[in-house]
Amino acid sequence: MxxxxxxxxxxxxxxxxxxxxxxxxxxxxxxxxxxxxxxxxxxxxxxxxxxxxxxxxxxxxxxxxxxxxxxxxxxxxxxxxxxxxxxxxxxxxxxxxxxxxxxxxxxxxxxxxxxxxxxxxxxxxxxxxxxxxxxxxxxxxxxxxxxxxxxxxxxxxxxxxxxxxxxxxxxxxxxxxxxxxxxxxxxxxxxxxxxxxxxxxxxxxxxxxxxxxxxxLEAPFDPSTAGVGKVWVDTQFELTKNKSKPGTATKIDTTTWDIERKVALPSINMNNPHNMWTDRDQKLIYQTQWFDSKLTVFDAATGKLVKNISVGESPAHVMTRTDTDQVHVTLNGEEAVVELAPKATGIQREIPMQKEGEPESHPHAHWMSSDGQKMVTPNAFSADSTLYSFDSDSIEAKPTTGAIPIATGMMPDDSKYYVANLLDSTISVIDMDENSTTFGQVIKTINLIENYDPISGAITGPVGALPIQTPVSPNGKYMVTANTLTATITIVDTATDEVVTMLGCDAGCHGVQFGAKNGGGYYAYVASKFSNSLLVVDADPNNDGNVSDAKIAGRILLTASSTTAKDDTITGNAGMGGQGVLATPIPYNGWVQNLPATLKSQLTSEQQNPIGQ
Ligand SMILES: [Cu+2]
CATH class of the missing domain: 2.60.40.420 (Cupredoxins -  blue copper proteins)
Known part of the structure; x- marks a missing residue:
């Protein structure tokens, strides 16, 4: 035209x-x-x-x-x-x-x-x-x-x-x-x-x-069914009065859907908070500062600073090992993952994500296996993915995936994992079964723009251009992917690795994590960079494993209300910059079994053992 x-x-x-x-x-x-x-x-x-x-x-x-x-x-x-x-x-x-x-x-x-x-x-x-x-x-x-x-x-x-x-x-x-x-x-x-x-x-x-x-714009609305616990969203672009750097972590109470707290941490000039995880007790929030060199730890209940640790350039994502509760942080500006002691009491080592002489990896959003033995990284600079084993302390595979691999997801039984290739708009499926002849190899590439004509713009089915975060549901039935160019959410059936459906998202659609839904099932929480709303996706409302009935169950405004606790005054970009998301109690297989009894008791027996083991 x-x-x-x-x-x-x-x-x-x-x-x-x-x-x-x-x-x-x-x-x-x-x-x-x-x-x-x-x-x-x-x-x-x-x-x-x-x-x-x-x-x-x-x-x-x-x-x-x-x-x-x-x-x-x-x-x-x-x-x-x-x-x-x-x-x-x-x-x-x-x-x-x-x-x-x-x-x-x-x-x-x-x-x-x-x-x-x-x-x-x-x-x-x-x-x-x-x-x-x-x-x-x-x-x-x-x-x-x-x-x-x-x-x-x-x-x-x-x-x-x-x-x-x-x-x-x-x-x-x-x-x-x-x-x-x-x-x-x-x-x-x-x-x-x-x-x-x-x-x-x-x-x-x-x-x-x-x-x-x-x-x-659709008016924000609460889901009709509550969640369990809290959802944290890195509102990375929100500006506050007493610091020069942008960003807050926004805490939502999923029993009321109120914005409970904003954590800006002006005392350390917290800079572009990007992604979070928590410890076994769900008491600490590990917070990366992506445009800086620090991992920050703050108290999940009070928002108070616990410590601020120099880890290396552009720390991007953070997760824990299920078996040891050690903390792993990717250095997106370098070529390694930093390993810290449980509760981030100190740095233990740097684990290179490439072998000597190979191109620098610059890993972004890694994932950890449910048994704590494997770690996978999407290597933004080397267009591949590292499959690292703690057991053998070595890189066991490094398959080529696509242009600017940015995020990963993994099956709850550690059978295969997924790598979102940002620029190619593809997702690589990689075999993790150690008894398989294709262990560590790409066994399928999901083309998220198969139904998109780049010339005419015609869209003839589910489409996701420029995919970012892509976690697999805790029960392993499906994967939810945030796509930033098309502002769409695509949902893949993990049994077939086919895109089943698509939902609308906001500008700069970016972060996804799962949380438990009250009474059973899960919500996928989806954050967008150039928006101040968080989408609550119910991908499987009747919990039958079929995601063709996926829907948007709620839209939460991420701006502070009169009842929101704050450690600084919001001055601009209110609620904007949604990136990393963390729902606590963590619902994923391997982590959920380690929850304190008081949190576990809020979950159904199916949620406590998401793949029935
Ligand atoms: Cu940069």
Missing amino acids: IFIAPLSITNSFQMALAASGSGSSGSSSENRVQFDLVDEPGRWFKNVAGDITNSGTQSLAVGTPGVRVDFNIRSNTVHTVTSLIFPQNAQGMPFDQPKASKSSQSVTLQTPGLYVFTCKVHPYMFGAVIVDDPQTQGLDLGENISLVNGITVPTSSDLATRLLRTFFIATAPSNWQDYRQSTWHVTYPNVDIRIAGGAVVNLPTVLNARYGNDIA
């Missing part, structure tokens, strides 16, 4: 944009762009020239062929500058770094068209540069764009405009879904763009025609 709109931009205005995109240190005639890489929500690639289109994004720059783009890291942790999208066959592309670092980067862009840079550690950090040929009408997006994983599509395609829309939502907090409002407005730069076939179209006209605008 091509939309022709009246020109609203002239070549002289384009030149003005190009000049305003130049760095503060450069003269107005210098063809130069400067991005600071920071940990401020939305503005992760911050154009030092500011919001050049007056649309809310500070992550867009415009230059002309030969533009020099500088990237300066101004953050507490390491990053990469990686070309996610670039004009097909563009000179010097793709641009990447094999290892994350704090050092500045610079690239010169010659070929006109659209370039989007990301960080492979934090793959929703986006900075875009349009290299515009001043001789043509409209800002040049180019004929075709290539993605770093090899996909090439016309700039007029649905995939191209969907990615553009995601860029403008992700990078402008004013474009996030605020469920205190009844409608959701997205502001795009009011510019004309030149796309495939030389067509010149108005950007907001195209995006509004394809995806709508001022979309009605």
Whole structure:
């Protein structure tokens, strides 16, 4: 589809944009762009020239062929500058770094068209540069764009405009879904763009025609059946008064669905809290600071700081071993998992996730086996997965999976595990049966975009583009996956490893964890980065193992109420940035059996032994 709109931009205005995109240190005639890489929500690639289109994004720059783009890291942790999208066959592309670092980067862009840079550690950090040929009408997006994983599509395609829309939502907090409002407005730069076939179209006209605008938001509602215990959500982008870094952990009481507490921890300037787990007694919350180097421990009941431990660069996810209660934290900015003593009383060792001489792994969201003997990691940089055995203290398999593996899920009987490959929109199924001839091998690849036509945008069945967290239900019947590009939740039947159904999600759909439902069964809690609501998914309402009747059972507003306990005053991005989720008591096989008796007694006998052992 091509939309022709009246020109609203002239070549002289384009030149003005190009000049305003130049760095503060450069003269107005210098063809130069400067991005600071920071940990401020939305503005992760911050154009030092500011919001050049007056649309809310500070992550867009415009230059002309030969533009020099500088990237300066101004953050507490390491990053990469990686070309996610670039004009097909563009000179010097793709641009990447094999290892994350704090050092500045610079690239010169010659070929006109659209370039989007990301960080492979934090793959929703986006900075875009349009290299515009001043001789043509409209800002040049180019004929075709290539993605770093090899996909090439016309700039007029649905995939191209969907990615553009995601860029403008992700990078402008004013474009996030605020469920205190009844409608959701997205502001795009009011510019004309030149796309495939030389067509010149108005950007907001195209995006509004394809995806709508001022979309009605469903009012939050409580599930009719209570949960068991508490749900914690990392509202990673919420801002508070007494610290410079973003993020709170939000605690929900699932018996009332009230927001019970917000933990900001201003005393340690807690920075981008990303993912959580708890100890056997469910008394401590282990909290990673993903844009930093710390694992924080706080008291689950009071929110009080227990300790703040330096573990390494960009700690992403944390889980415990069921047999020892040791704590394992992935170092997404490095190549190892840190092992800590029970209750995180101290670091015991670093476990490399690759062998000597192999490419650096940079693991993100690992999973631990129910027997405590295995750990699996998705290795964001080496496009594979490590299957590590504590028993043999060795890497037993390292199958290639896909582009930017980001999260894992595992069967409760440790028979197989799943790896979500973010950029490929696939899930690799890996055999864990030690008696099998295919142990440690990919036995199936689930294509989550099989029912999606990237050119026309036609969707003919369940679709999940850019999948992230993907846990398996505690009873092993199904897997729930959060997909960030399509804002959908896909559900896979683990007996067939086929996608059975799809539910709608929010912008930046990201985190999933299971919690027990009162009286039997489970809820999957789904958090979204660019929204302030948490979805409560009942994937199997009648608990018969068939998920074709999956439904959204509730939508919880994540903003503080007058009764919410707080350790700081909320000042912005209220309830936004939903990422890691943790439901306590932990319902997963292996962990659930170790719960204190008072918590176990709140569960049905089936929930206490989810696979009947
Ligand atoms: Cu990063």
